[in-house]
Amino acid sequence: MSSRLPYLLLLPMLGLGLSLGAAPLDEPLKPLPPRPQQDPQRVELGRQLFNETRLSVNGTLSCASCHHLAKGGADDKAFSIGFAGAPVPLNTPSVFNASLNFRQFWNGRADTLEAQIQEVVQSPSEMGSNWDHVVQTLSADAAYRGAFAAAYPDGVTMNNVQNALATYERTLISSHSRFDQYLSGNTDILSREEKYGYQRFKSYGCIACHQGVNIGGNMFQKFGVMGDYFQVRGKPLESDLGRYLVTGDEEDRNVFKVPSLRNVAVTAPYFHDSSANTLEEAVDVMFKFQLGRVPSAEDKILIIKFLETLTGEWEGKPL
Template sequence: MIKPVSTPDDLNIRKVYLGKDLFRDASLSRDGTISCASCHPSDMFGVDNFTRSVGVDGKTGDINTPTTYHSRYFFAQFQDGRAKDLQEQALGPITNPVEMDNTIENVLKYVKSNNHYIVQFRNLYNDGITIENIVDAIAEFEKALVSPSRFDEYLKTGDKSVMRDVELEGFELFKSYGCIACHNGISLGGNLFQKLGIFKPYEGTSLGRFNVTGEEQDKYYYKVSTLRNIYWTHPYLHDGSIEKTYDVIEFMGEYQLGVDIPDEDIKKIEQFFHSLTGELPNVVK
């Protein structure tokens, strides 16, 4: 149910570095103060560790910033799944009034005035600078944000020596308690929507999938978060209401599994989570 990741070998490296430049360019925002990297610093595994990220004019939204790492494997983008792919996702923050608050027209005007971008887009895209090509380059950079870990080495080889005994015990508990029912696949998450509050009601800061579908049964359904690099991607839940891994494991036991997970088991699952921290890709170093 869990598959290992490897360093991607399907990338257009020149597009990756163009996308990296755009990702870090605050001039894509209305007032030149916010870039994609402001909320998703790639050297911090794609999160800023704030409960709410701050956009232009100090505005904040109602959702905790999700990681950009391993997003290439997610079945939909954003926590409510409103974007079908990384290209569609990349455009969202640029025009969102509480994030970068810009217009497509202004973005194109800026990029077309930048000599570096003019040359790069001319060399990489037949039709040069378009909004579609801008978000395509950003998406190509995001596809490079993959961080293989010791756990991946274990999955590939079966070599238990790359894991500590307590981490392996935590992995077995992770499976036996049923965490793996939602946190599975190549990203240990990111491949289904699930209701937050199955065994105990929970109302957060957003209605989740309901905001996209308008269907009553979709209230409080969110895309299951990836557990990769979880020690770096705090705070947790869609509303950023939990700061520590111990507390989020305890919460999930109570609200999602209907069990009171003993202290010793929580600590072992925490140790398993340590093995999910990967290496930063070369493109962000």
Template sequence: MQGLSGFARTKIFRELMRRRSVIAISASLFCCLQPSEAPSQLSLQVSRASSPEEPITAIPAPPAIDPLKVKLGERLFNDTRLSGDNSRSCSSCHDIGTNGASTRRHDVGLDGAELPLNTLTVFNSALSFRFGWEGKYRNVEADVTASLVNPKIMGSSLADIAEKLDRDAGMRAGFFAAYGRRPDAGNVVDAIVSFEQTLFTPGSRFDRWLAGDNAALTDEERNGYRLFKSLGCVSCHQGVNVGGNLYQRHGIFHPLAAPDPAILRVPSLRNVATTAPYFHDGSAPTLDDAVRKMAFAQLNATLTDQQVQALVAYLHSLTGQYRGVPVGGGP
């Protein structure tokens, strides 16, 4: 592919994607990189006015949900009684105060052993079409339930959780206020789901650019987005969550990371600059490293330093805000 023109490489790559369900996905990194063109005109202006139908849409406002259920769900999200041995809460691995995940390559299970896959962020997760790296769960309810009962994660049962919470007069009052009844398996899950459905992070500089603020992005970031589209990254990372809406295969030309699982759900790139390390096994410590490895593994190609720099700059523009504060404390 190195001797072909940019147009020819693009055509070949798209056909390969169609036939082989290409592209491995990182623990918050994009796919479909292709070295078809270097950013020879780094001052090129890309604006919404010149591209009125962008493949990515801005994060919407969170849905209107009963605030009593949301407040109760947030309390539960931080309650260690949800785990079988009362040692951990949902926020132990999904830190809402930082990136919605953790900074570890692998979080540790109840038995002290590392979990097999890197922790995905909970921010904007409700916008994805499936949940978990392998996309085993079709909705937020199934994802929450699976985490609560997984013996390696929370190691509990819905009945035990409800019983423990019911013994707390304050918590019981909270359930009566939100649901009109004591805690039970159904409303425990529903309250957590209600909270997670509010964990949207609008207000990124890229979303402001999509809304028409051309000054929201630098020249380099706009060129990174141009590359993101022209190289084919948007083939897998598009829509409101910049990913999260299809499955793909990894290791097309060279191994990318751990070989299993071979098929992964494409992760969202929202707030990707805050969620290092990357890939499903957490083996890429930085965005720069992850971008280069993706290009080599998926396209048998090496990107220039300029390409990598521009793409990484664009990815930084996807950092949104939660409760008025940038996710991860970043720009």
């Protein structure tokens, strides 16, 4: 920054001084909740199923094929590759913290993780299977028969496969981000620039949509509030219709679930259409088409620094 004086004047307001204790901060955003307690047998069964390629019709694709837990829980490709070798129509969101979203899929067509799992297995562009085939395949495996019998009184069923997978996914909480530690009272863990970036995130209005414990994922919003994003981008696609494909309501045209910003620094590319390859590009699009504002170059840098503090951990390692 050109001068340190503005920061020094803002110290009391921004809480930039030394931490005096571990009391949680009174902020509109809150830390992620602890990983929920789940039946350990069902969690382990779900973990195995998450990595099971036999959920797909030709045994080539598992949940983990597109949701890389070591890389933010998403896919580094613009569009994941389905069982038949063709790309799926929308960018794959992170599976981390998905249980905290109010709906699943970009257009919110699934109310629960179980409903999402049911659809993905049957999707002609994703796993291409059917549930009778999945149940028969797993039932033919003695190890799975035993694991299901131990976890569920009625053994291998469609509902139990979905429940086991959803139970495991509910444990995929990317806790301990530096921002969460800051919210929990460790105010020294963020740099001055990162704290100031958080303030700019709030003052520009980003927090109006990226809100709640998941910093998004709890509302629908039109993509292109302050301008026609799709006209500027060109080459309209059916997937651009968003929630309109679910409801048929004209007001839902180009409306999508607001994505969570947690782990956003490690889950490029961005948006349903993967049109932004970097955080810088994504922030530019959001300012232009959602806020109708032009940030200063310094403010944009600060906001990106804040977004980078949202990267959590999995199994004790940063994502």
